[in-house]
Amino acid sequence: MASLVRALRPLASKATSSARPAVRIARPSRIYQHGARSLSTTMRQRSEVVDITDIPPTPITHYSETETMMADSVSKFANEVIAPKVRDMDEAEEMDPEIVEQLFEQGFMGVEIPEEFGGAGMNFTAAIVGIEELARVDPSVSVMVDVHNTLVNTAVLKYASAELKKKWLPKLATSTVGSFCLSEPVSGSDAFALATKATKTDAGYTITGNKMWITNSMEADFFIVFANLDHSKGYKGISAFIVEKGMKGFSIAKKEKKLGIKASSTCVLNFDDVEIPKGNLLGEEGQGYKYAISLLNEGRIGIAAQMTGLALGAFENAAKYAFERKQFGQAIGDFQGMQHQMAQCYTEIAAARALVYNAARKKEAGEDFVKDAAMAKLFASQVAGRVSGLAIEWMGGMGFVREGIAEKMWRDSKIGAIYEGTSNIQLTTIAKLLKAEYKV
Ligand SMILES: Cc1cc2nc3c(=O)[nH]c(=O)nc-3n(C[C@H](O)[C@H](O)[C@H](O)COP(=O)(O)OP(=O)(O)OC[C@H]3O[C@@H](n4cnc5c(N)ncnc54)[C@H](O)[C@@H]3O)c2cc1C
Numbered sequence: 001m002a003s004l005v006r007a008l009r010p011l012a013s014k015a016t017s018s019a020r021p022a023v024r025i026a027r028p029s030r031i032y033q034h035g036a037r038s039l040s041t042t043m044r045q046r047s048e049v050v051d052i053t054d055i056p057p058t059p060i061t062h063y064s065e066t067e068t069m070m071a072d073s074v075s076k077f078a079n080e081v082i083a084p085k086v087r088d089m090d091e092a093e094e095m096d097p098e099i100v101e102q103l104f105e106q107g108f109m110g111v112e113i114p115e116e117f118g119g120a121g122m123n124f125t126a127a128i129v130g131i132e133e134l135a136r137v138d139p140s141v142s143v144m145v146d147v148h149n150t151l152v153n154t155a156v157l158k159y160a161s162a163e164l165k166k167k168w169l170p171k172l173a174t175s176t177v178g179s180f181c182l183s184e185p186v187s188g189s190d191a192f193a194l195a196t197k198a199t200k201t202d203a204g205y206t207i208t209g210n211k212m213w214i215t216n217s218m219e220a221d222f223f224i225v226f227a228n229l230d231h232s233k234g235y236k237g238i239s240a241f242i243v244e245k246g247m248k249g250f251s252i253a254k255k256e257k258k259l260g261i262k263a264s265s266t267c268v269l270n271f272d273d274v275e276i277p278k279g280n281l282l283g284e285e286g287q288g289y290k291y292a293i294s295l296l297n298e299g300r301i302g303i304a305a306q307m308t309g310l311a312l313g314a315f316e317n318a319a320k321y322a323f324e325r326k327q328f329g330q331a332i333g334d335f336q337g338m339q340h341q342m343a344q345c346y347t348e349i350a351a352a353r354a355l356v357y358n359a360a361r362k363k364e365a366g367e368d369f370v371k372d373a374a375m376a377k378l379f380a381s382q383v384a385g386r387v388s389g390l391a392i393e394w395m396g397g398m399g400f401v402r403e404g405i406a407e408k409m410w411r412d413s414k415i416g417a418i419y420e421g422t423s424n425i426q427l428t429t430i431a432k433l434l435k436a437e438y439k440v
Helices: 004-017 064-093 096-103 124-139 139-159 162-174 231-239 287-322 336-364 371-392 406-418 423-438
Strands: 178-183 195-201 204-215 219-229 240-245 250-257 268-276
Touching: 064 096, 064 124, 064 139, 064 406, 096 139, 124 139, 124 287, 139 162, 139 178, 139 204, 139 219, 139 287, 139 406, 162 219, 178 204, 195 219, 195 250, 204 219, 204 240, 219 287, 231 240, 231 371, 240 268, 240 287, 250 423, 287 371, 287 406, 336 371, 371 406, 371 423
Parallel strands: 178 219
Antiparallel strands: 195 204, 204 268, 219 240, 250 268
């Protein structure tokens, strides 16, 4: 299969050369989708705002040329390479290392990493497209790609020093899996109550404490770890550090056995006076809480995409069955009772997708997207739970057995309401922003 990085090169350079100067706009604006003015350029992806005022409105879920390529190539890869392994990986509760290798080979692990560092040099929405397409087939593989791209790579791209970028971005794009380590036994929703302690030394820092629930940690060699340098300052003491696998005092204490996304590793990590060189501080001391908030705001759109992909995958799997399976002399999908449920579910998936792509495009246009990201994650998780649950019922007994993907998708859907901020936390964020908007 052709690598996405190679395949996209001509498109990316075309988009870069046709990019118009970016202008910051103060008023609400439309998000665009337009081939020649594709957002898919390394050049424009981070700090710039796109002038979209004179571009005709287009359906929010339409893809640019580059995003279409991403969707097609991920979908092909997911169906040909991942699908045959999904059930076995779930039963074994392990990610197949060949899949991880191929995710790198295909360029899916460095979507936004610029080409000069060996990445695909694409835009944020392209990463969202990839995460969604993967989740249609396996939400476990999807979350590996999601955390690696939207949290880890983004953290390095946004906050790392030039030396750290030079050292790590080529590896993160081609071979090294990353983990994002914020949660602890004592701090989940209240993330900044974390207890892990960092201490300054002559050579740099030491870190002592525990992290819990860390995705990708069995496969990762690169860990972004949040620790507090000065607990007397509260959350303002939190800093982010790069910890490498093999550093003395760093170990995986336990791998969790889970209800869903079983092939995705989730572990407890121990840090016992781990010595961190000065250069492994990510960004500035005391800024860790700001980085985490900003990264998780973006990351939530990824989880929302994972949940819409999951819902669509569960729907498609059951719909195909419903139009084949016959009872009372006709396809069960032709009974009105089934048709109405399917129509309702598909409508909800479409609504969730609209929220996801609206949030992604607002982020890319430089607009405030925090409420949109929270709404997308909240709603997409709810839709994923409802659709995958009904999909089991549409398949009768065949939906209930551990064959195919029906019951797995439902189990996998539960995580959408938990990680990167529970549904209650999303509601709190939305409510807080609504109050700021409407309070007189
Ligand atoms: C499979 C998996 C993978 C994960 N991956 C990562 C990872 O890679 N990195 C990482 O750092 N973390 C990760 N997490 C941690 C995840 O982000 C936390 O589990 C999540 O934030 C919730 O924290 P908690 O589990 O401690 O639940 P708690 O915070 O204890 O919440 C329990 C319940 O209380 C409710 N609640 C808490 N506070 C409030 C409030 N103020 N108002 C209303 N309700 C409230 C919650 O909504 C929830 O229903 C992962 C978790 C899981 C399960």
